[in-house]
Amino acid sequence: MVSTMKELSDYDFFDPEFLVCPYEFYKLARERSPIMELPSPKANAKLFLVTRYDLAIEVLKDTSRFSSNFAALLVGQAEPDDELQLIYAQGWPQANTLLTADPPEHERFRSLVNKAFTSSRIEKMHDSIQQVVDESIDGFIDRGHCEFVSEFAVPLPVKVIAQQLGVPPADLPQFKRWSDAFIALLSHLISREQEIQCAKDVVAFQYYFRDVIESRQKQPQDDLITDLVNAKVAGERPLDMVELLSIIQQILVAGNETVTSAIAAGMLLLIKHPQQMELLQTDFSQLQNFVEEVLRLETPTAGMWRVVTRDTKLGDVEIEVGSLILVRFDAANRDPAKFAAGEGCDVRRPNASSHLSFGYGIHYCLGAMLARKEMHIAFQRLLLRLNNVRLAKDGYQYLPNVLMRSLKYLHIEFDKVA
Numbered sequence: 001m002v003s004t005m006k007e008l009s010d011y012d013f014f015d016p017e018f019l020v021c022p023y024e025f026y027k028l029a030r031e032r033s034p035i036m037e038l039p040s041p042k043a044n045a046k047l048f049l050v051t052r053y054d055l056a057i058e059v060l061k062d063t064s065r066f067s068s069n070f071a072a073l074l075v076g077q078a079e080p081d082d083e084l085q086l087i088y089a090q091g092w093p094q095a096n097t098l099l100t101a102d103p104p105e106h107e108r109f110r111s112l113v114n115k116a117f118t119s120s121r122i123e124k125m126h127d128s129i130q131q132v133v134d135e136s137i138d139g140f141i142d143r144g145h146c147e148f149v150s151e152f153a154v155p156l157p158v159k160v161i162a163q164q165l166g167v168p169p170a171d172l173p174q175f176k177r178w179s180d181a182f183i184a185l186l187s188h189l190i191s192r193e194q195e196i197q198c199a200k201d202v203v204a205f206q207y208y209f210r211d212v213i214e215s216r217q218k219q220p221q222d223d224l225i226t227d228l229v230n231a232k233v234a235g236e237r238p239l240d241m242v243e244l245l246s247i248i249q250q251i252l253v254a255g256n257e258t259v260t261s262a263i264a265a266g267m268l269l270l271i272k273h274p275q276q277m278e279l280l281q282t283d284f285s286q287l288q289n290f291v292e293e294v295l296r297l298e299t300p301t302a303g304m305w306r307v308v309t310r311d312t313k314l315g316d317v318e319i320e321v322g323s324l325i326l327v328r329f330d331a332a333n334r335d336p337a338k339f340a341a342g343e344g345c346d347v348r349r350p351n352a353s354s355h356l357s358f359g360y361g362i363h364y365c366l367g368a369m370l371a372r373k374e375m376h377i378a379f380q381r382l383l384l385r386l387n388n389v390r391l392a393k394d395g396y397q398y399l400p401n402v403l404m405r406s407l408k409y410l411h412i413e414f415d416k417v418a
């Protein structure tokens with residue numbers, strides 16, 4: 001009899017079709033090779049995939065063995081290109097802040113930026129987030145159907161962040177273009193003409209925010225950008241222009257697509273589990289736990305890089321200095337050793353919030369509180385105002401990507417609650 005059981009070597013991790021549904025592979029990998037060597041994108045560095053919850057935490061906790069300074073990876077192949085360099089020379093240089101910084105530098109950036117991302121600042125955003133949510137729903141509710149990604153999940157975080165960074169509604173289209181340009185540059189999948197356009201967008205973004213920063217320095221307002229610009233910590237130098245621009249850039253990159261992806265994935269999860277949707281509609285007290293379950297199961301930031309700083313051993317695998325580690329949050333989040341029946345969706349799961357979707361340790365997501373608030377308000381208003389939500393004819397499609405899990409589109413139909 002021929003066995004149909006797949007082997008780990010049968011899977012191609014970088015195959016776009018595979019990336020849409022890697023969970024069978026993860027199950028095998030966690031059991032047989034939780035630190036698995038893969039073909040590396042860099043000739044002189046090995047690449048290891050980490051899929052178990054406990055091992056992911058071991059890597060994320062130990063910043064001296066596993067560095068976040070993977071900026072060289074993110075900026076690409078660094079081939080000298082005169083035209084690009086000329087464009088970038090007109091702006092401010094890129095700095096290594098937060099996401100790609102290691103201790104001790106990371107500590108200074110994080111303590112200053114934490115002054116802006118406080119719970120009272122996020123609490124103050126409640127009404128304006130709800131207003132953005134309701135206006136989006138007003139835009140499609142009478143139609144009985146919509147394309148949920150572009151009509152709801154994309155505009156929500158973009159509008160919320162824009163408001164907090166002092167960008168008026170009239171400038172939203174260019175703000176969204178800048179945000180997309182940063183993401184496109186990270187993808188490495190753009191043509192040279194697109195790269196030139198993205199570089200121009202980056203510089204335009206810098207000049208725009210230089211003006212916003214200077215205006216907040218002179219005239220403080222009640223918003224996040226003012227808190228950021230004026231953040232002070234005893235014994236630390238305040239953030240300078242280059243650092244502020246880098247942090248605002250990271251907020252756009254890290255805070256827009258992730259929230260879009262989480263909200264769209266949450267809606268699809270509800271459609272696939274109508275009983276859970278019904279349960280939430282009758283008992284809103286479970287809503288926060290549902291948000292955690294969406295983050296656990298759909299893990300918008302599916303993985304993140306670390307660079308090995310010295311020869312070391314992880315689990316029982318010897319790893320050379322300079323190797324790359326790809327920590328798979330999406331695999332750890334379904335580890336049955338941590339989450340009972342981890343593949344299933346259960347809005348009442350007692351430990352749903354132990355997921356690693358916001359990372360772990362010193363790089364734990366700066367925007368976690370804001371993301372949770374946006375998701376909570378979004379689902380509360382959607383579940384109150386729409387009934388019988390179902391998939392429409394054109395359905396949905398995922399966008400394959402190694403680091404991000406996101407939906408390209410999601411067509412839904414629903415009944416308007418009278």
Ligand code: HEM
Nearest residue numbers: 098099254255258259262301357358359363365366367371
């Ligand atoms: C559902 C939405 C979100 C998800 C899934 C997410 C995920 C993550 C993850 C996994 C990390 C850790 C990366 C690492 O360890 O290398 C992280 C860090 C970060 N996130 Fe988020 N994020 C979300 C929303 C946001 C928002 C709304 C913002 C800002 C407004 C934001 C800003 C950041 C920043 C600046 C960092 C770097 C923090 C540091 O290195 O100290 N994120 N995020």
